[in-house]
Amino acid sequence: MALRELKVCLLGDTGVGKSSIVWRFVEDSFDPNINPTIGASFMTKTVQYQNELHKFLIWDTAGQERFRALAPMYYRGSAAAIIVYDITKEETFSTLKNWVKELRQHGPPNIVVAIAGNKCDLIDVREVLERDAKDYADSIHAIFVETSAKNAININELFIEISRRIPSTDANPPCGGKGFKLRRQPSEPKRSCC
Amino acid sequence: MALRGLAGSGPSSRGPLEEAVAPAEERETPAMVAAGAAREDDDEDDGRGRGLLRWDGFSAWLHCVCVVGFDLELGQAVEVIYPQHSKLTDKEKTNICYLSFPDSNSGCLGDTQFCFRFRQSSGRRVSLHCLLDQFDKDLPVYLKKDPAYFYGYVYFRQIRDKSLKRGYFQKSLVLISKLPYIHFFHTVLKQIAPEYFEKSEPYLEAACNDVDRWPAPVPGKTLYLPITGVVMKVRIPTCHDKPGTTQIAQLTQQADTHISVILPTVHEVDLFRCFCPVFFHSQMLWELVLLGEPLVVMAPSPSESSETVLALVNCISPLKYFSDFRPYFTIHDSEFKEYTTRTQAPPSVILGVTNPFFAKTLQHWPHIIRIGDLKPAGEIPKQVKVKKLKNLKTLDSKPGVYTSYKPYLSRDDEIIKQLQKGVQQKRPSEAQSVILRRYFLELTQSFIIPLERYVASLMPLQKSISPWKSPPQLRQFIPEEFMKTLEKAGPQLTSRIKGDWIGLYRHFLKSPNFDGWFKTRRKEMTQKLEALHLEALCEEDLLLWTQKHTEVETVDLVLKLKNKLLQADREHLPVKPDTVGKLRTHIDAIISALPEDLQGILLKTGMT
Numbered sequence: 001m002a003l004r005e006l007k008v009c010l011l012g013d014t015g016v017g018k019s020s021i022v023w024r025f026v027e028d029s030f031d032p033n034i035n036p037t038i039g040a041s042f043m044t045k046t047v048q049y050q051n052e053l054h055k056f057l058i059w060d061t062a063g064q065e066r067f068r069a070l071a072p073m074y075y076r077g078s079a080a081a082i083i084v085y086d087i088t089k090e091e092t093f094s095t096l097k098n099w100v101k102e103l104r105q106h107g108p109p110n111i112v113v114a115i116a117g118n119k120c121d122l123i124d125v126r127e128v129l130e131r132d133a134k135d136y137a138d139s140i141h142a143i144f145v146e147t148s149a150k151n152a153i154n155i156n157e158l159f160i161e162i163s164r165r166i167p168s169t170d171a172n173p174p175c176g177g178k179g180f181k182l183r184r185q186p187s188e189p190k191r192s193c194c
Numbered sequence: 195m196a197l198r199g200l201a202g203s204g205p206s207s208r209g210p211l212e213e214a215v216a217p218a219e220e221r222e223t224p225a226m227v228a229a230g231a232a233r234e235d236d237d238e239d240d241g242r243g244r245g246l247l248r249w250d251g252f253s254a255w256l257h258c259v260c261v262v263g264f265d266l267e268l269g270q271a272v273e274v275i276y277p278q279h280s281k282l283t284d285k286e287k288t289n290i291c292y293l294s295f296p297d298s299n300s301g302c303l304g305d306t307q308f309c310f311r312f313r314q315s316s317g318r319r320v321s322l323h324c325l326l327d328q329f330d331k332d333l334p335v336y337l338k339k340d341p342a343y344f345y346g347y348v349y350f351r352q353i354r355d356k357s358l359k360r361g362y363f364q365k366s367l368v369l370i371s372k373l374p375y376i377h378f379f380h381t382v383l384k385q386i387a388p389e390y391f392e393k394s395e396p397y398l399e400a401a402c403n404d405v406d407r408w409p410a411p412v413p414g415k416t417l418y419l420p421i422t423g424v425v426m427k428v429r430i431p432t433c434h435d436k437p438g439t440t441q442i443a444q445l446t447q448q449a450d451t452h453i454s455v456i457l458p459t460v461h462e463v464d465l466f467r468c469f470c471p472v473f474f475h476s477q478m479l480w481e482l483v484l485l486g487e488p489l490v491v492m493a494p495s496p497s498e499s500s501e502t503v504l505a506l507v508n509c510i511s512p513l514k515y516f517s518d519f520r521p522y523f524t525i526h527d528s529e530f531k532e533y534t535t536r537t538q539a540p541p542s543v544i545l546g547v548t549n550p551f552f553a554k555t556l557q558h559w560p561h562i563i564r565i566g567d568l569k570p571a572g573e574i575p576k577q578v579k580v581k582k583l584k585n586l587k588t589l590d591s592k593p594g595v596y597t598s599y600k601p602y603l604s605r606d607d608e609i610i611k612q613l614q615k616g617v618q619q620k621r622p623s624e625a626q627s628v629i630l631r632r633y634f635l636e637l638t639q640s641f642i643i644p645l646e647r648y649v650a651s652l653m654p655l656q657k658s659i660s661p662w663k664s665p666p667q668l669r670q671f672i673p674e675e676f677m678k679t680l681e682k683a684g685p686q687l688t689s690r691i692k693g694d695w696i697g698l699y700r701h702f703l704k705s706p707n708f709d710g711w712f713k714t715r716r717k718e719m720t721q722k723l724e725a726l727h728l729e730a731l732c733e734e735d736l737l738l739w740t741q742k743h744t745e746v747e748t749v750d751l752v753l754k755l756k757n758k759l760l761q762a763d764r765e766h767l768p769v770k771p772d773t774v775g776k777l778r779t780h781i782d783a784i785i786s787a788l789p790e791d792l793q794g795i796l797l798k799t800g801m802t
Contacts, residue, residue: 007453009423039400041407042420057425057453066396073389073423077452 003046003053006166009074011099012084013092014063017118020149021084022060025159030150037062040074049163056159072106080112080162087117087146090127100140112165114143116158121148249277252406257344257370258282259402262294264364270295273365274395276402282370283315285528286344292526294348294366296496297549303352307383308496309376309504310346310522313529331766332413334433335714336514337461339372343518346370347379348496349387365391373411375460376504378428385455386422397422425454431461437512437635461508465634466613466626468505471565471593474610475580476509477691478601480634481698482561484510484641486517486705487599488540490556492547492564496522499546502565506544509634513642516710519544525551542706561597602701603693609633640689641698642711647683648676649715656726661734665727668719671712673703725769728758732773736780737787745792748784752796755781 010018019034019041026043040061047054059074061067075081083099085092096115103111115137117128130146137144143161147154258280263273270291275282282290293310296302330338347369355363367387369379386401404421411417414432418425469476482489483506491506493499500521507515520527523545527533533541540559547556556562581596609630616626654666677696685695702708736755740748759777762769785796 005453007423038403039396040404040423042404042425044418057420059420059423062400067400069393070389070397070400070422076423077450 001048001051001053002169003055004169005055005057006079006162007057007059007077008080008082008162009040009059009061009071009078010082010084011061011071011075011103012063013086013089013095014065016063016084016086016089016092017149018063018082018084019060021082021116021118021147021155021158022058024149024152024155026058028152030152032150036064039067039070045159047159047163049160050168052169054163054166071102075103075107075111078108078111079166080114081107082114082116082158082162083142084116084118085128085133086119087128087130087133088119088122088125093128093133097136100142110167112143112162113140114145114158114162116154117144117146118149120146120153121151249279249406251408251410252277252402254410255371255373255405255408257372259398260290260294260366260368260370261398262291262366262368264295264360266359274398276398285315286312288526289528290346290368290370292524293346293522294350294368295364296350297524302350302495303354305388306348306350306352306495306497307380308348308350308500308522309380310348310496310500311343311520312346312527313518314342314344328766329410329412332432332434334431334435334512336511337374337413337431338514339374341372344370344372345374345376345379347376347383349383351387351391367391375430377462378426378457378460381426381455381457382421385424385426389422424452426457427454428457428460437639462631463501463504463508464623464627465505465508465630467623468502469509469630472563472595473613475595476609476630476634477603477605477637478580478595478597478599479506479563480509480637481601481603482597482599483507483515483544484513484638484705484707485698485701486515486542486707487561488542488559489544489561489563490547490552490559491545492553492562494548494566496546496548498565499548502563503544503546510638510707511635513638513707514710514714515544516706517542517544521546523547525549525555561595561599563595564593566593601693602698603691603695606633606691608690637689637691640685640687640691641695641702643688644680644684645676645699645711646715648679649712649719653719654723659723659726659730661727661730665720665723668716668723673700676703721765721767724758724761724765725767725773728762728767728769728777729773731755731758732776732780737783740784740787745788748788749792749796752781752784753799756799 085096259276261274265271289312350366413430491502503521581594652669658666
């Protein structure tokens with residue numbers, strides 16, 4: 001079975017949960033008191049997709065402004081970028097749009113963009129409507145999914161969808177691409193008491 | 195059974211130690227598939243998971259990172275040290291300052307990379323990481339850390355900048371490390387330095403954080419070292435590797451250097467490119483390095499001086515060059531006086547210099563290599579003759595080797611023809627380097643095998659090891675006795691090169707390289723004897739022995755055995771895996787047969 005290394009970077013405002021998403025995906029665990037990332041942290045995870053093994057080389061970048069200028073090193077050569085916003089903070093969605101612009105201008109030409117609206121467990125304090133985010137994602141042909149790193153919602157699905165969208169090394173790419181709708185979570189997500 | 199031949203037939207074969215560690219292959223199996231699988235590789239753990247403190251991961255690779263700039267009033271100055279708590283003495287800082295900039299005369303517009311080596315200040319606490327010591331024992335001797343020295347790996351940028359008072363931007367990013375992984379750190383700097391000059395502090399912080407999360411530099415494993423968006427894959431050689439082989443497996447076809455970079459070597463330099471300017475004298479230079487002769491390389495810039503010095507030190511591999519060497523040495527160096535004094539004979543060191551002042555200061559040195567700009571695998575210089583020292587003028591001397599040394603061995607013209615042909619056929623420099631490296635390796639091995647064989651014969655017979663006596667001593671090394679073995683089992687068995695091999699050996703036996711090599715061998719063999727002695731003790735019925743002896747003698751035995759165990763642990767004696775456990779069981783059995791009051795005391799002493 002062929003092993004492919006796929007560089008993936010996570011971008012987005014500080015505190016939206018980029019590291020938590022990676023931690024959930026790689027370790028299947030969640031720590032509410034995670035420290036802010038310095039520069040970027042790196043993790044890997046190998047998954048099987050059809051007849052290939054995809055080794056994700058995940059660069060989880062720091063959201064803090066002082067590390068803003070370092071981003072190109074992480075999206076350079078990336079097969080996919082996951083841009084994360086916090087559904088409870090409108091301004092993180094604006095930051096996301098800036099990331100999309102930057103990737104358009106300076107990112108690799110065929111980069112798969114995935115938009116993750118994290119903290120979907122905090123539906124009570126939602127500020128970004130799912131419909132709006134979905135429309136925006138469709139308009140730029142990006143993957144869209146609302147996630148909760150805390151409750152493990154849609155995290156694996158997010159990466160599976162990235163695997164699907166990444167051009168196969170074979171001549172015949174599997175179907176997929178635009179318009180794919182991810183498996184929805186139950187309409188009433190589990191609440192966590194606070 | 196006789197133990198002769200224990201040290202094997204070649205420098206690579208370390209007999210007794212061989213079973214200790216087999217190179218662990220990358221644990222990458224298709225077993226971990228599908229989402230939800232656990233993270234596949236502990237080695238990519240961020241360090242804290244192994245209970246390490248912050249910066250422990252970093253200090254396994256680097257002592258610190260320095261930024262050296264030019265201050266109009268102060269001159270060169272260390273602007274930044276990272277991590278901030280790293281300790282450098284003032285003397286060390288001064289050395290780093292001067293060694294991190296090219297001499298003003300060498301121009302060096304643009305980016306320049308080079309390396310230097312400097313002596314650790316005396317009185318500094320030797321911080322030997324216990325964890326790393328363990329790795330050190332599996333390293334080939336020429337890659338072991340030298341506790342008294344640091345390496346500095348430099349990326350220097352000098353560009354015109356009218357906005358600055360001086361008219362130039364001049365800055366060096368310097369990695370300070372104990373590890374002699376020249377090629378590796380060269381690659382790391384190439385990756386991080388250009389970006390650092392654009393993005394400054396946060397970038398350095400991010401890069402150092404990446405290093406802090408690296409797995410420890412364990413020899414023999416494929417290591418994944420992520421840094422600033424790229425994963426570097428390296429393998430540090432072990433002493434059990436066959437010399438002249440590289441063993442890094444490429445599992446994926448990955449050509450994009452923005453994703454990952456595979457390093458075929460951590461320490462080797464491009465031998466051919468370095469030897470090219472003095473290519474006809476390669477074999478003579480090998481002799482000079484082997485014999486630890488004082489050598490100076492005068493080069494137009496520190497990148498050429500450092501590469502050439504390192505190539506020289508490298509060319510006698512797998513032998514270790516035991517004397518001091520300075521890939522880049524300046525007149526400000528704290529050892530300047532010590533090394534250039536005329537009151538005594540030039541020391542056994544190799545210096546790389548660029549300042550023309552040295553042409554005068556080191557005029558009295560017996561061997562001087564002068565090189566011009568290193569051309570990328572270009573032409574080979576036409577002239578063949580060694581130049582007379584008196585023709586070495588201060589400034590305008592031509593490239594070449596200036597010496598009155600007469601080589602012991604006659605020159606192997608075949609290798610020269612082979613490399614010349616390669617140049618005509620435009621063979622890539624890397625391929626030429628492989629040929630040259632193999633040639634040096636065969637030459638060194640032919641030279642060292644008879645010594646290995648003789649030294650192995652100094653090992654006492656197994657039957658002379660008695661559990662009830664101290665381990666037997668190694669026999670003495672007697673030069674004449676060794677010379678006699680050369681008639682039948684000399685280098686003529688493995689080398690076509692003719693000449694005065696005996697003369698070369700006689701000279702070598704007086705050199706620091708022999709001294710260092712023999713001390714290492716003697717230590718290994720003594721430890722092997724200790725280990726065999728321990729095993730012999732293990733096989734005895736110790737309980738039966740104690741029944742026939744007095745209590746005092748029994749107590750004495752227990753204390754001795756406990757000491758032995760401590761030694762085995764401390765010195766990593768090459769004992770069979772179950773020996774230590776067996777001996778512990780013996781000790782416990784003896785103790786429990788003693789009166790209770792004694793038991794209490796003995797159990798507490800010399801806990802292992």
